Amino acid sequence: MTLNDIIVSALAQLDRGHDAQTMDIWRDKFTRFANDAVTDICTVYQPRRTDRINSIDGTFTTAMLSRGCRKVLGVKRDGREERFFDGDSSEVIVTEGGPGEIEVTYRCVPRELFSSTDEPDIPQWMHGLIVSYVVGRERAAGDVSLQRGGNIYFQMYEAGKASIRPHLGGADSQRIVNRW
Numbered sequence: 001m002t003l004n005d006i007i008v009s010a011l012a013q014l015d016r017g018h019d020a021q022t023m024d025i026w027r028d029k030f031t032r033f034a035n036d037a038v039t040d041i042c043t044v045y046q047p048r049r050t051d052r053i054n055s056i057d058g059t060f061t062t063a064m065l066s067r068g069c070r071k072v073l074g075v076k077r078d079g080r081e082e083r084f085f086d087g088d089s090s091e092v093i094v095t096e097g098g099p100g101e102i103e104v105t106y107r108c109v110p111r112e113l114f115s116s117t118d119e120p121d122i123p124q125w126m127h128g129l130i131v132s133y134v135v136g137r138e139r140a141a142g143d144v145s146l147q148r149g150g151n152i153y154f155q156m157y158e159a160g161k162a163s164i165r166p167h168l169g170g171a172d173s174q175r176i177v178n179r180w
Contacts, residue, residue, distance in 0.1 A: 001127040004116035006034050013153075032115055032133050037133035037157075038110045038120045045122060046166040048073065050105045058098045062092045067121075068109030076103040100143040126164065132157040 001009070007030045016022060053064050062069035072166045075084045077097045087094045110121035120127060132153045139150030150160060 001119065001124070001130075002116060003031060003034060003113045003118045006030070006127065006130050006134065007116075009131045010138070013131065015079060027116075030138070030160055032129050033134040033137045034120070034138075035112050036132040038113070040087070040133070041126055041129060041161060042110050043090055043162060044161055044164045044166065045126070046107055047107060047110065049108045050103055052103050054101050055095065056099050058096070059087055059092055059094050060102070062093070062106075063091060065104060065106060065108075067111065070107040070109055072104060072106045075106040076105075079099075080118045090095060093109065109175070129157055129160045132160070 004023075007027060010030055011018045011022065011026060014024075025156060049065075049067055051065050053060055062072070072084065072093055075082045075093070075095050077095070077100060082095050082097050082102070084093050084095045086092070093104075108121075111118075113120060120130060136150045136153030136157060139153065140147055142150075
């Protein structure tokens, strides 16, 4: 779903029209709500990305990555895992291998939605949760007699969010560690 689709769906569930004038009235507010929903979903989903970057001296900064970085999960050089550690500042990561191209896997920050054609940085099947969140926030912010109507949308949102798992079952998603 695009941001425009999310807004149209939310307006339909709120029994409001979705003509151009109505869309203009609600676009900014619903965009903020949608961005809040994507950020909240990503705290559970924990999206990962892998970017290839060229390390000149064996160091790189998180600013060199294509998205915002919450946590560096791994660094590979020529398909082999490489140790890494923090450098002088919080954004400098130092690797052992020296200069060259490396693959950095990290937990990323979702892009914010601005344009009506932007799509959220979460899988397609989670996009309906954003609509539930937007409708719930709008109903909760309204008249006191309508605020109770937002509870059901928040319950649907939370139930959907509870079914999200932070991994897809990869080889490193679960492991047994011998502590002794």
